[in-house]
């Protein structure tokens with residue numbers, strides 16, 4: 001199912017389906033040292049030469065911190081019913097533990113009030129990768145104490161915003177935090193060690209569990225708690241037994257390492273056995289799994305591209321040993337899948353977005369149906385989906401982005417197909433509201449439906465924003 005086949009279809013979503021857009025603090029806020037905010041691991045990383053393309057940093061980003069009122073007006077203009085944003089931990093607890101910074105809380109309180117004034121429902125993510133630097137200095141996510149610090153921070157934010165925010169997400173994409181931050185090192189804090197990445201994954205799971213308990217304590221009885229995972233829809237490069245087994249393995253190290261402890265209170269036996277040569281799993285302590293499995297109300301899923309994998313043959317291992325960088329896309333050739341030496345990601349045919357990511361909406365339908373089948377009864381939200389393209393501002397100030405509209409309509413049709421087949425998907429948050437700081441790619445990749453001139457900070461609705469307004473108004477496509 002590609003966008004062009006579905007673009008003309010009329011598809012209506014269930015009544016009450018929640019239409020939103022998403023952002024994250026470090027990617028848009030700027031104001032890196034304002035009002036008591038201290039450094040996070042992304043400040044350190046982006047200021048380290050060679051880590052981020054073009055030497056870009058989030059010091060100013062889209063200056064959302066100072067332009068929040070105007071940005072809320074833009075959201076209202078697009079007709080958003082919901083807005084997903086993240087809270088910057090280093091604004092709230094600058095040292096990572098201890099003193100709370102009231103000015104940081106006040107900023108998010110004003111944001112929430114501004115959203116509610118426009119009838120836009122806030123969805124708050126507590127951790128979208130900006131760990132306070134002092135916690136990294138103590139080991140970061142490789143140190144289990146970080147999970148307890150996260151729970152303290154979650155409690156503070158829950159107590160402050162819980163009277164107005166119906167849903168909190170503990171972590172965004174812990175896979176990226178663990179495996180890109182500590183496994184491949186392409187994200188902050190830039191550590192490349194699979195054993196450390198596996199410990200980090202467990203401590204992130206623990207943070208989610210302890211954070212969920214802290215939120216339950218802080219929130220009114222109606223408060224909802226969720227977790228957002230960037231689940232991967234994995235396929236085999238060939239029908240060989242070895243490649244099919246690589247699919248099972250990658251599913252374990254990318255998906256089930258989070259899904260199973262959170263939703264079933266256990267780590268998968270095959271995962272533990274497969275990676276016994278990398279870690280002895282001694283970081284999993286008595287009581288951890290019960291804490292991690294604290295019930296959640298909704299599961300967020302972020303989806304962008306499918307994953308193609310092959311078993312690690314001697315030839316591929318040789319490649320890995322000679323420096324093929326670990327990568328979940330295999331964009332530049334086969335590359336070890338992050339977190340493991342047993343499977344490789346291999347290149348896929350196009351079409352691609354400007355990230356080099358294959359466009360395949362049908363994989364989103366399959367992924368949603370798989371989660372629905374394996375974890376029945378769990379309400380789902382698409383908390384991110386979108387595409388980067390090389391947008392240009394036309395002479396008349398408009399920004400024509402037909403490829404993005406095609407990507408989005410194809411993926412919305414894919415979500416609709418999953419709902420039709422039984423998946424309980426409650427809403428869709430487009431990534432992203434604004435062009436922003438795309439992590440290691442800096443400002444070179446534009447995911448927004450609103451164009452941002454990074455010099456003047458001027459905002460312009462792209463065609464996709466106008467298209468999305470019509471989708472929201474019609475509660476569907478066509």
Ligand code: IFM
Pocket residue numbers: 024027173302384431438439447
């Ligand atoms: O920009 C990121 C976001 O922060 C997390 N999910 C994927 C997006 C696109 O790479």
